[in-house]
Amino acid sequence: EVLVFENNLDVAERILDDLQLLDSGNEEIYIQRANIYSKKDNHEAAVLLLHQALEMAEESFDIYSLLGMEYLFMDDFQQAKVNFMKCVAFDEEDYSSLYNVIYCFEFLEDYEGAIQYLNNFLERNPYCQVAWHQLGKQYFTVGMYPEALTSFDFAVISDDTFIGAYFEKGKVLEKLGKYEEAIENYETTIAIDDPTSHAYLRIGKCHEKLRNEDMAKYYYYKTVHEDPLLDKGWLAITQYYYRHADYERALYYINKAINIDEENPLYWKKCAKIHAALGNLDEADFSFKQTVDLGNYELETWMQWSRVVRNNEEAEAAVQILKQGLEFFPEATELEYMLAGVLLLTDQPAKARKLFIKALRQDISKLTFFQGEYPAVYHSDWAQNIITDIKKASE
Numbered sequence: 001e002v003l004v005f006e007n008n009l010d011v012a013e014r015i016l017d018d019l020q021l022l023d024s025g026n027e028e029i030y031i032q033r034a035n036i037y038s039k040k041d042n043h044e045a046a047v048l049l050l051h052q053a054l055e056m057a058e059e060s061f062d063i064y065s066l067l068g069m070e071y072l073f074m075d076d077f078q079q080a081k082v083n084f085m086k087c088v089a090f091d092e093e094d095y096s097s098l099y100n101v102i103y104c105f106e107f108l109e110d111y112e113g114a115i116q117y118l119n120n121f122l123e124r125n126p127y128c129q130v131a132w133h134q135l136g137k138q139y140f141t142v143g144m145y146p147e148a149l150t151s152f153d154f155a156v157i158s159d160d161t162f163i164g165a166y167f168e169k170g171k172v173l174e175k176l177g178k179y180e181e182a183i184e185n186y187e188t189t190i191a192i193d194d195p196t197s198h199a200y201l202r203i204g205k206c207h208e209k210l211r212n213e214d215m216a217k218y219y220y221y222k223t224v225h226e227d228p229l230l231d232k233g234w235l236a237i238t239q240y241y242y243r244h245a246d247y248e249r250a251l252y253y254i255n256k257a258i259n260i261d262e263e264n265p266l267y268w269k270k271c272a273k274i275h276a277a278l279g280n281l282d283e284a285d286f287s288f289k290q291t292v293d294l295g296n297y298e299l300e301t302w303m304q305w306s307r308v309v310r311n312n313e314e315a316e317a318a319v320q321i322l323k324q325g326l327e328f329f330p331e332a333t334e335l336e337y338m339l340a341g342v343l344l345l346t347d348q349p350a351k352a353r354k355l356f357i358k359a360l361r362q363d364i365s366k367l368t369f370f371q372g373e374y375p376a377v378y379h380s381d382w383a384q385n386i387i388t389d390i391k392k393a394s395e
Helices: 009-022 026-038 043-057 062-075 077-090 095-107 109-123 130-139 145-158 162-175 179-190 198-208 213-226 231-243 246-260 265-278 281-293 299-311 317-327 332-345 350-361 364-373 381-394
Strands: none
Touching: 026 062, 062 077, 062 095, 077 095, 077 265, 077 299, 095 109, 095 130, 109 130, 109 281, 130 145, 145 162, 162 179, 162 198, 179 198, 179 332, 198 213, 198 231, 213 231, 213 281, 213 299, 231 265, 246 265, 265 281, 265 299, 281 299, 299 317, 299 332, 317 332, 332 350, 350 364, 350 381
């Protein structure tokens, strides 16, 4: 077992070969062989060996747990769930297996199944705070907020120091618009244990919803002070100033975030939007390029980047950006409308006409989007004649 743990797999296998000659019916030999195969990423072979071990074992609890993990490695969440359920059935205080059961339900998106399983479990274990907490999270996921609130209340009744239950209850109260009560629950988590950046962030967002602007800022500052690596904290304080049109201050904070983590695409995207709002089009262009280079390929990114370079009188660059975007979103009519307009700006009317017709046929309801992007082109004879022809053809 020590050799397997230390990855001395060849030596371990030789010892197991010798042991098997002496005691071929020892399930521990099969378990350790399964661990070796698992280390080699041969999880199918590990599963076969564990099933052989099950046939020999008098106590199967640990083997079912190992089987559950192997099935997780194989992305067979249904079988993993079955084996972890057997662990829970053997020991209902095995919360690690209980968490894994719910993880499998979640990955399978079977939230109703998870709710039923947890309710059945709680009938036998009515004071299990872990199960109440997990049940509340399932209700929250499916939008059953009153039921989620009741579940978290029972989790707290079962253990009044259960920080996770207070935190999740706060999130439910936010959804219900009860921001003062949500703040109370987040503050309780801080009172029970050391403060966390996540609690400060949620309190800040609640204060912002209550229009307590100074308190919102105060808690956003505490968020980034508590955890300078939490991107949500920097984005929250940046977004706060961005919403209040204080772009210089927003830029100051997003630059601080980038200095801490220059590989974060969300920081660069927010930086690009701020520069665009300030009219710093070259800087916005550079920031959008960084955003895409770091793997952010969202539809909104391509649209906003193309607007920046178009407004910077770089229509050819806008054409290339929109073509890239269409590679990721070939059915995005917005990109086709935008590209049709830019093609006109680059004196390519034939290509523009072909693409404009395609976009109209694909989704004419988004014509108002085109009008917003290119009002002068929309009202031109060129566009109106094409629109009229398409409408007549569809009658």
